[in-house]
Amino acid sequence: MIKNAVLLRRVSTVMQERDGNSLQNQSEMLTQYCERKEMTIIKDAEIVESSTRGERKKFMEVIKFCQQQRGGVALVCLKTDRLFRNFKNYTLIDEMRKSGQLELHLIQENLVLNKDSKAGDLTILGLNVVMAQNYALSLRDNVVYGMDYSVNQGRCMSKAPAGYLNIRTPDGKAAVIIDNERAPIIQKLFEEYATGLYSVKDMMKKCKEWGLVSRFSGKPFDTSTIHRILNNKFYIGEMLYKDQWHKHNYETLIAPALFKTCQDIMHGRKPEEPKHFKTTEKPFIFRGLITCGECGCMVSSYRKTKPSGREYVYLKCSHFKGNCNNPQVNENVVLQQIEDELKNLSVPQEIMGYLKADMEKIINRQNEAHNREVKAIRKKYDDCQDKIKRLRSLLLEGYITPEEYRDMNEDLKNEQYELEGKSELLTEADEKFSIAVATILSLGNNAYKIFQSSKVETKREILHILLSNLKLQDRKISYTFRKPYDYIKSLNKKIPSKTEGIAIGDA
Numbered sequence: 001m002i003k004n005a006v007l008l009r010r011v012s013t014v015m016q017e018r019d020g021n022s023l024q025n026q027s028e029m030l031t032q033y034c035e036r037k038e039m040t041i042i043k044d045a046e047i048v049e050s051s052t053r054g055e056r057k058k059f060m061e062v063i064k065f066c067q068q069q070r071g072g073v074a075l076v077c078l079k080t081d082r083l084f085r086n087f088k089n090y091t092l093i094d095e096m097r098k099s100g101q102l103e104l105h106l107i108q109e110n111l112v113l114n115k116d117s118k119a120g121d122l123t124i125l126g127l128n129v130v131m132a133q134n135y136a137l138s139l140r141d142n143v144v145y146g147m148d149y150s151v152n153q154g155r156c157m158s159k160a161p162a163g164y165l166n167i168r169t170p171d172g173k174a175a176v177i178i179d180n181e182r183a184p185i186i187q188k189l190f191e192e193y194a195t196g197l198y199s200v201k202d203m204m205k206k207c208k209e210w211g212l213v214s215r216f217s218g219k220p221f222d223t224s225t226i227h228r229i230l231n232n233k234f235y236i237g238e239m240l241y242k243d244q245w246h247k248h249n250y251e252t253l254i255a256p257a258l259f260k261t262c263q264d265i266m267h268g269r270k271p272e273e274p275k276h277f278k279t280t281e282k283p284f285i286f287r288g289l290i291t292c293g294e295c296g297c298m299v300s301s302y303r304k305t306k307p308s309g310r311e312y313v314y315l316k317c318s319h320f321k322g323n324c325n326n327p328q329v330n331e332n333v334v335l336q337q338i339e340d341e342l343k344n345l346s347v348p349q350e351i352m353g354y355l356k357a358d359m360e361k362i363i364n365r366q367n368e369a370h371n372r373e374v375k376a377i378r379k380k381y382d383d384c385q386d387k388i389k390r391l392r393s394l395l396l397e398g399y400i401t402p403e404e405y406r407d408m409n410e411d412l413k414n415e416q417y418e419l420e421g422k423s424e425l426l427t428e429a430d431e432k433f434s435i436a437v438a439t440i441l442s443l444g445n446n447a448y449k450i451f452q453s454s455k456v457e458t459k460r461e462i463l464h465i466l467l468s469n470l471k472l473q474d475r476k477i478s479y480t481f482r483k484p485y486d487y488i489k490s491l492n493k494k495i496p497s498k499t500e501g502i503a504i505g506d507a
Contacts, residue, residue: 001112002103005039005074006066007031010047010059010082023048026078033107039074056089063092072101079108080128090129090483126483130465151241153418154249158241161234162186162212162221163253176250183253185212186229190254193230194261200227230262283456284313285331286470289463292317293473294326301331315472329475337477338463342448345489370430374423381419384412 009026023046034041045062066073075093077083083106084090096102097113104113109128111121151157160166160176163186169175185207193203201223208220221229229235235254238245284301292299300318305311316328388409395405451462463470467479481489 001037001039002072002074002114003039004042004069004071005034005076005105006043006045006062007034007041008045008047008062008075008077008083010077026082029078029107030076033105034076039076042069042073059089063089063096066096066102069101072103074103074105076105076107079106080125084129090126123488129483151239151246154247156239156248156250158239160250161232162215162229163235164250176248178251178253182212182215185210186235186253189226189229190235190258190262193265194258196265200230200266203230230266233259235259283460285456285459285463286315286334287460289460290315290334290470290472290477292324292326293471293478295321295324297321297324299472317472326473327475329472333475334472334477338467338479339448339452342451345447345485366430377419377423381416384416384419388412 007027007030009023009030011023027044027046031041043062043065045058045065047058047062062075066075075083083093083104093102093104097104097117098115100115104111106113106125109124111125113121113125155174156166156176157174163179163183164176165179167175167177188210189203189207189212192198192206193200198206204221204223204226207226213220233240233245234248235252236256236259237247237250237252239248240246286299287301288298290299291297295317297318299315301313301315303311303313313331314328315331315334317324317326391400391405391408391412394400395402400408451459454462466482466485468482469478469480471478480486
């Protein structure tokens with residue numbers, strides 16, 4: 001065992017100082033561990049930064065220090081999610097471990113990993129990272145639910161297009177207003193293009209003559225920018241968020257009829273969509289997950305109805321870069337290939353026993369975080385209701401006018417509606433985390449049956465957890481198992497009964 005130790009203590013935010021994993025508590029536990037193991041602490045690294053966002057500069061400084069130590073060093077950490085919550089930095093640390101430069105001690109998980117570690121321990125670490133990653137993503141979803149709700153209420157959460165200005169109201173809220181200087185030029189752009197006498201390039205030149213320039217660079221707009229303006233539905237009351245159009249509450253610049261005329265002129269030069277393409281609101285299993293092995297474009301899904309009335313889903317290259325010879329394929333053919341692989345994917349029982357104990361800790365932490373947020377939302381909702389009751393009493397007693405009552409009551413009700421939206425999105429985030437848990441546990445039983453019996457959205461979550469780099473070529477699907485499922489796959493092939501004695505590097 002390496003005797004020189006580097007302590008790594010991390011919290012994601014200052015708020016985490018309030019829980020049992022504060023920097024001070026971590027310091028005491030890690031120091032006591034090193035004393036028991038008779039290890040000399042040569043560096044104590046204290047980090048307050050996220051393990052899932054940004055460059056992690058402080059973390060990389062610690063790793064660089066470890067690389068500079070001759071004879072190797074032990075990196076001592078409380079548990080997996082204090083070190084990383086995804087595989088972004090995993091490869092670097094694993095290479096240092098394989099070379100003997102680094103020994104990894106995760107004290108709460110009772111894991112010591114070095115160049116001689118067995119496949120079982122390394123697979124457990126990999127699955128711990130998967131669980132920690134899904135836990136982190138679940139909490140991230142809880143953070144962004146406010147943005148989702150704001151968009152559903154018609155509020156813009158991004159930079160408004162030319163002709164509008166993003167501002168802050170006196171109470172600090174974001175808003176969008178008409179840019180009186182450039183809005184008339186945008187309107188003129190649509191009106192001139194709608195005549196059908198000018199191309200997009202012509203309109204680019206006209207806008208330059210009219211003085212339409214970027215507010216940031218001061219340069220005239222190029223052809224691609226003019227093209228985006230003419231296709232932007234924000235001008236008729238819709239905004240793009242997460243690849244979907246939502247109604248917004250701001251003043252419109254362009255009449256819908258004028259916008260449609262411009263669209264007809266612009267897209268009337270393109271070939272009509274084949275008649276067998278049928279648009280639908282139903283979700284597709286592989287939407288946005290597969291690229292074409294021939295040209296690299298995204299593979300799109302579409303429904304086709306046969307003369308018999310039966311409906312089928314086909315996968316086909318989007319041909320974004322031009323014609324492509326990669327043939328289309330029935331979705332069921334691709335599904336069958338993936339299901340055949342899942343039939344033979346399972347976690348060895350001896351590993352699953354250790355894993356379940358670690359998963360239970362992660363699940364408990366997630367449940368505690370979820371319950372805290374639910375209680376906070378419920379308390380705010382009840383506080384609003386109490387205020388509404390007091391308002392009614394004040395109105396009856398004549399302390400406030402009916403107009404004042406209506407205004408204040410409306411504000412409180414809007415806050416309650418927003419809290420209800422947050423609660424709903426919090427439930428959705430918790431459901432995604434549950435899918436991740438069920439997916440990992442299913443590998444110890446029967447991943448194939450779980451996948452086959454799931455709904456489309458659950459299948460998509462499972463595929464996202466298990467696979468990456470999906471490519472379609474000549475009606476065959478290829479992919480890479482995400483870590484640590486690549487390890488599990490190799491274990492299933494190499495080890496008939498026990499995993500002990502086989503190093504991951506050999507699998």
